[in-house]
Amino acid sequence: MLYLLKLVLIADILSHVYGEQITNESETCEELLDEELKEEIASYGPTRDKILKYVLEGEFKGRTFKELTKFINKFGGRLTGTENLENSIDYMINLTIKEDIHNITAETLKVPQWTRGKEEITMLKPRVKNMALIGLGNSVATPKDGITAEVVVVDSFEELEKVDAKGKIVVFNVHFTTYSETVKYRFEAATRAAGKGALASLVRSVTMFSIYSPHAGMQKYGNETKIPTAAITLEDANLLKRLYTAGEKIVINLKMLSKLDYNTSRNTLVDIIGRENPEKIVIVSGHIDSWDNGEGAMDDGGGLMISWAVPVILKKMNLEPRRTIRTIFWTAEEQQYVGAEAYEKKHRHEEKNINFALESDDGTFAPRGLQMLGTQKARCIVAEVLKLFKVINASTLIDTYVSATDINVFLERGVPGAGLLNDNGKYYWYHHTAGDTMDLMDEKSLDLCTAFWAAVSYIIADLSVDIPRNDTTS
Amino acid sequence: MLYLLKLVLIADILSHVYGEQITNESETCEELLDEELKEEIASYGPTRDKILKYVLEGEFKGRTFKELTKFINKFGGRLTGTENLENSIDYMINLTIKEDIHNITAETLKVPQWTRGKEEITMLKPRVKNMALIGLGNSVATPKDGITAEVVVVDSFEELEKVDAKGKIVVFNVHFTTYSETVKYRFEAATRAAGKGALASLVRSVTMFSIYSPHAGMQKYGNETKIPTAAITLEDANLLKRLYTAGEKIVINLKMLSKLDYNTSRNTLVDIIGRENPEKIVIVSGHIDSWDNGEGAMDDGGGLMISWAVPVILKKMNLEPRRTIRTIFWTAEEQQYVGAEAYEKKHRHEEKNINFALESDDGTFAPRGLQMLGTQKARCIVAEVLKLFKVINASTLIDTYVSATDINVFLERGVPGAGLLNDNGKYYWYHHTAGDTMDLMDEKSLDLCTAFWAAVSYIIADLSVDIPRNDTTS
Numbered sequence A, B: 001m002l003y004l005l006k007l008v009l010i011a012d013i014l015s016h017v018y019g020e021q022i023t024n025e026s027e028t029c030e031e032l033l034d035e036e037l038k039e040e041i042a043s044y045g046p047t048r049d050k051i052l053k054y055v056l057e058g059e060f061k062g063r064t065f066k067e068l069t070k071f072i073n074k075f076g077g078r079l080t081g082t083e084n085l086e087n088s089i090d091y092m093i094n095l096t097i098k099e100d101i102h103n104i105t106a107e108t109l110k111v112p113q114w115t116r117g118k119e120e121i122t123m124l125k126p127r128v129k130n131m132a133l134i135g136l137g138n139s140v141a142t143p144k145d146g147i148t149a150e151v152v153v154v155d156s157f158e159e160l161e162k163v164d165a166k167g168k169i170v171v172f173n174v175h176f177t178t179y180s181e182t183v184k185y186r187f188e189a190a191t192r193a194a195g196k197g198a199l200a201s202l203v204r205s206v207t208m209f210s211i212y213s214p215h216a217g218m219q220k221y222g223n224e225t226k227i228p229t230a231a232i233t234l235e236d237a238n239l240l241k242r243l244y245t246a247g248e249k250i251v252i253n254l255k256m257l258s259k260l261d262y263n264t265s266r267n268t269l270v271d272i273i274g275r276e277n278p279e280k281i282v283i284v285s286g287h288i289d290s291w292d293n294g295e296g297a298m299d300d301g302g303g304l305m306i307s308w309a310v311p312v313i314l315k316k317m318n319l320e321p322r323r324t325i326r327t328i329f330w331t332a333e334e335q336q337y338v339g340a341e342a343y344e345k346k347h348r349h350e351e352k353n354i355n356f357a358l359e360s361d362d363g364t365f366a367p368r369g370l371q372m373l374g375t376q377k378a379r380c381i382v383a384e385v386l387k388l389f390k391v392i393n394a395s396t397l398i399d400t401y402v403s404a405t406d407i408n409v410f411l412e413r414g415v416p417g418a419g420l421l422n423d424n425g426k427y428y429w430y431h432h433t434a435g436d437t438m439d440l441m442d443e444k445s446l447d448l449c450t451a452f453w454a455a456v457s458y459i460i461a462d463l464s465v466d467i468p469r470n471d472t473t474s
Helices: A007-023 A036-044 A043-054 A065-076 A083-097 A157-162 A179-195 A234-245 A295-316 A340-348 A348-353 A378-391 A443-462 B007-023 B035-042 B044-058 B063-075 B082-095 B157-161 B179-195 B232-243 B298-318 B338-346 B348-353 B375-390 B443-462
Strands: A104-116 A119-125 A129-131 A133-135 A147-154 A169-172 A200-204 A229-232 A249-257 A259-272 A277-286 A323-330 A354-359 A365-372 A396-399 A417-422 B104-115 B119-125 B128-129 B133-135 B147-154 B169-172 B200-204 B229-232 B252-258 B261-272 B277-287 B323-330 B355-361 B365-372 B394-398 B415-420
Touching: A036 A378, A043 A295, A043 A378, A043 B147, A065 A083, A083 A104, A083 A259, A083 A295, A083 B232, A104 A295, A104 A340, A104 B355, A119 A133, A119 A229, A129 B355, A147 A157, A147 A234, A169 A179, A169 A234, A169 B232, A179 A200, A179 A229, A200 A249, A229 A234, A234 B063, A259 A295, A259 A340, A259 B035, A277 A295, A277 A348, A277 A443, A277 B119, A295 A323, A295 A354, A295 B298, A323 A340, A323 A443, A340 A348, A348 A354, A354 A443, A354 B298, A365 A378, A365 A443, A378 A396, A378 A443, A417 A443, A417 B443, B035 B375, B044 B298, B044 B375, B044 B443, B063 B298, B063 B443, B082 B104, B082 B261, B082 B298, B104 B338, B119 B133, B119 B229, B157 B179, B169 B179, B169 B232, B169 B415, B179 B200, B200 B252, B229 B232, B232 B394, B261 B298, B261 B338, B277 B298, B277 B348, B277 B443, B298 B323, B298 B443, B323 B338, B323 B443, B338 B348, B348 B355, B365 B375, B365 B443, B375 B394, B375 B443, B415 B443
Parallel strands: A147 A169, A169 A200, A200 A229, A277 A323, A277 A354, A354 A417, A365 A396, B147 B169, B169 B200, B200 B229, B277 B323, B277 B355, B355 B415, B365 B394
Antiparallel strands: A104 A259, A119 A129, A119 A249, A133 A229, A147 A249, A259 A323, A365 A417, B104 B261, B119 B128, B119 B252, B133 B229, B147 B252, B261 B323, B365 B415
């Protein structure tokens, strides 16, 4: 899951698109859904049962965890632009073909290949301490011997305006509130600091908990001079803040030998063709790329693998939905939705046919339902579908979509869509750290996510009615 | 807190010394303590109140946290043998003198100076992964280009016996049970692996929780060839285990450019001279050295600072105990009690005068009481003293002493002693990691620990009766 600089902008657009419906919800679901539709949705009970049984007790039991384990064992981190990512894409294509599924398309696109190289940070004054750091995506390099400069510590962009940062290294010591609030600092640190004449920026990792773990992530340069930028741990951010507040002169040497090239990668599309409306599409997705410091198991190996499982399960169970279910393994999500944006451009002519867009990119802990964006009526229909999942305690519909990930490129164009809601309260403890490994994955939770994901996708793709989109946008 | 190879041996000795009393506790505290003594102990209520008030609400409120913050800000990690450790000892001496306390003795001793140097570990097969590691204390170095060898993963010493480890790197993937059980593997890994012809050993970090955090610690060579030995994270231990179990050939390159020298350091003794029995001593202590990867705030900055506070508070409050209270800032604890052993040898002639030995080296979270070793009668007296601390929920006496730290050198000779019992359920999450920083410290908990530590020390040192020792040993 990656923060987009445009998130604020998107939030504006989305509030424009949906705001009215959300704030003036004069019509209740009782009024918007007729009895016939409710009965139709309820009639999916036996199908839901069959899918749950197949995944939770039947042939597919444990399969998601098993396949994810093999995948992570084999590839580990899958940074965009690397041969390793491309090999992992080939692997997933072959894994799908082995299931006798052949409607597979790999769409090539240009992607950035940012290589972090050697990274070192040493506090030289008031005492010597080697610190942990992780360079932020697309950061420029320092000179070979690094940048040595005095440090200024600020708690916000507003505070930055009040200090003299010229020729200095700016530390943004911003405590975690929500991801979308806090990540702005990771995203804009370099640009803001450069605007004040700083030589480099360091950002407190975007998390509420740490055992000295630096968190990677994307950042975006604006029109200012590009300066090196990296994340440091909560612990060191606090130390620097304490020393700074105590009036100590802090001097840091920062070395980052990163470089930026370009390469190609692929989005992978796996279609289960709709039996009545093959042109209409329900997207079910996760991203296959990851940051390089961890193993990319939670972000987003889990989302990838439960999405892979959807066509496999439907095929095995001979469930042919009314509309096409297109599973997508997005590439280059962590590089700012590069894969999703390429797809959106290429497929814009058929965008009106996207009935619903699903992505799992906030963890695959025990499923609880969906977080969704759409018109009031769209949300009423999905809420009615989710009632079917009370049996696994996954019937919650959150009426906002706060995640920043691939499907935003559709949501901002009026397509209704949702992310997997799950028990991810500790998600940010591990997010973009070296601790994003298979150790976070639980076999039973993955089975529940897979069962839920497959059944929800199927039912939405099979309903007699489309999920209404917002026509004021596209 | 450091594991001693001799722990098993000590446990044997201790069970010999105290075992009988513990298992054949025919006499209850009701029988062993007369009413007069109970009344005397209860009469310390007003003194307890005065000390608690002074620390929790009065002049000393927040002082421990403030002093610890300044100390950690200034020195960070304090590895034995470094100038930084010696500077921090000078600092503590000066801080004490500023409180107008002058009975201070610094006793010089020879200590190891183990410098870790560059450390790198890379898995080369079945895929390339740079891993986190931390060399274990006293480990020998690898050749400059490291050791490249195939990996064998075992879950126990027993399993090691069954595999061919010759020419290989042995990974001990032993899951955490208790510290004393699990740490044996860290301590003996190199020797056991060398005994089977291995070239190096890697140990799963001794913890139950990790965000990819390697845990440092001591190890001890036996009579076998000395081979390099380091700790890896839980995550990588699990990864290696999974790959090994899947039949993959694992090859690792391990580089450790450590070296071992010797230097001098100092134990620091601060005496509040007893008003009636100055020759009798109650030891109150913590250790000032730490591992080099963290800041040594929890292990053992907290224990050091609450022990420093004891004479300061008693002096300020004009409380002169019957016996001498000797506060000791141990050096080189992490190097296997090198400081405590030197002290014990030097002061053996007065050992019969040690009435009680206290050390805080398991965290200074909210205090709960004491964990103690001593005869049944000794424990009855201390339990009676602890009843005074129900007011701060710190009246628990645990009848075993499981910590492995400096005062063991006295306990194994029959001296009664205790460690600070506190809410340290997550202690091992951070123990010997880079995450041992001021962030773990809480001002209010530190005040409670300080108040408890000062009051308990004073009352024990002031009682009309000695705490009985076990005379079957010394």
